[in-house]
Amino acid sequence: MTRVIKFTKMHGAGNDYIYVNTLKYPIESPEKLSVEWSAPHTGIGSDGLVLIGSSDKADFSMRIFNADGSEAKMCGNASRCIGKYLYECGLTSQTAVTLDTLSGIKILKLHVEDGKVNTVTVDMGRPADMKEQPIEANGQKFTGTTVSMGNPHLVIFVEDIKDINLESIGPKLENHPLFPDRINVEFAQVLEEGKIRMRVWERGSGITQACGTGACATAVAAALTGKSGRKTDIIMDGGSLTIEWDEKTDHVWMTGGAVRVFDGEVIMNDE
Template sequence: MRFTKMHGLGNDYVYVNGFQEKIENPSEVAKYVSDRHFGIGSDGLILINPSEVADFEMEMYNADGSRGEMCGNGIRCVAKYVYDYGLTDQTQISVETLGGIKYLDLTVQDGKVALVKVDMGSPILKPECIPILAEGDMVVNEPIVAGRMEYRMTGVSMGNPHAVVYMDQIRDMDIEKIGPLFENHERFPKRINTEFVKFINRHTLEMRVWERGSGETMACGTGACAVAVASVLNGLTEEKVTVRLLGGDLQIEWDREKDKVYMTGPATTVFDGEIDITGIGFGK
């Protein structure tokens, strides 16, 4: 299987050209290639496929083999891949995901994509649509008990579910302990991605993220979008913010008039390679 290792702010995935490669069991392949000791090492697997409703399809799997609806960092890398590897010569493309069709603007420098702006669509705030077990029309600054500690969460879906939790200190927090308590909490029927956020000022936020199925990652694009939306809902920030992640910064804007969230950030190719997957029960 030929592949390309790419990352968006350190949120790394193994990318496979679905126009050329046929993966019979992508869930198992995702677990195999994601292993950082015995595989390639990644936060998951992303297949770039033909689509009947958009220019391309992004088929995403987490490191544990579970299917993911959407990945903001991943979709920027998809845009870079299809342009840099000659699958398109367009700088405006559409990508089908389980979280809906996303529209991307590509900034090209020296013949390669350097920056991608993604129209992430409208945030979903109804609890039953995120989904979060809660009453009312929105989950904003609502108490939740995890591991005998009470936190306050705000729920947002950006095509995948997020719980945003504000904390005074996130750099020294035990995310390996706290993250799973949220991911597997009974109030989240489909599990949850959790962003632990420190407020810096009305234009800047700092966050760490625990992604369902992958654990802590260096960055999460949909998570950064959820944080921006949650921060506006909580009256903390303006509509345009910089979100600082472990892997770098993302620029996020929630255009309230259009009810659209826009994410702008880089995408990076690490290397191309080939790996034998026939020994684990599947192949081209």
């Protein structure tokens, strides 16, 4: 027996995922499918698989599976893409949408122009578990800042980001004994007032073009260490995000775009 699953490929600042509306197309074994579909040569090619579903606590739910099949608690870029998907596919007419994630309920504010979602602002919640962290890997010593944005991050500021071999050091830090559940790693360079260049090694996906929660963690770490104020543009390989850490509420707000790349379908052979 065969069935068709329709999907949409989207990206936020180059962080690309495969999106499936499970209200219409139920998915079994998403861990396995994320590995198969994310493969760049034999699959669709992506950083992972995102499932849009129902929720009894919010307007919709989001589940995220990395390219290695592991499940992530939160993804800022994916949440912005879901906001665009929901509005432009007619699943909602609201410009304020609540999203149920494994790291809690997130609020999406859709900025609509001529019937299209231009940018999305996401309430990413309060940062947690913030502390300075000396660490050594590959014979190199670093001092980083750990920040949780619903998922764990290690932010390391350097003088020149071009000197960092992310492909080599990234997996060593992700799997460091200090982090038994593994960790996302960001290297960042302060460029000028209000601008920071950042590159990311994502837990379960490796080098990606961007990371929304990583951008938030970097902005928080910069503010904590006096390297920037509370509003920062984080410039990543795939694009920029504006991050604001509100002093009154302690919430982090992320604003950026979302792009619909293409629609497609997968023919499944169910046994």
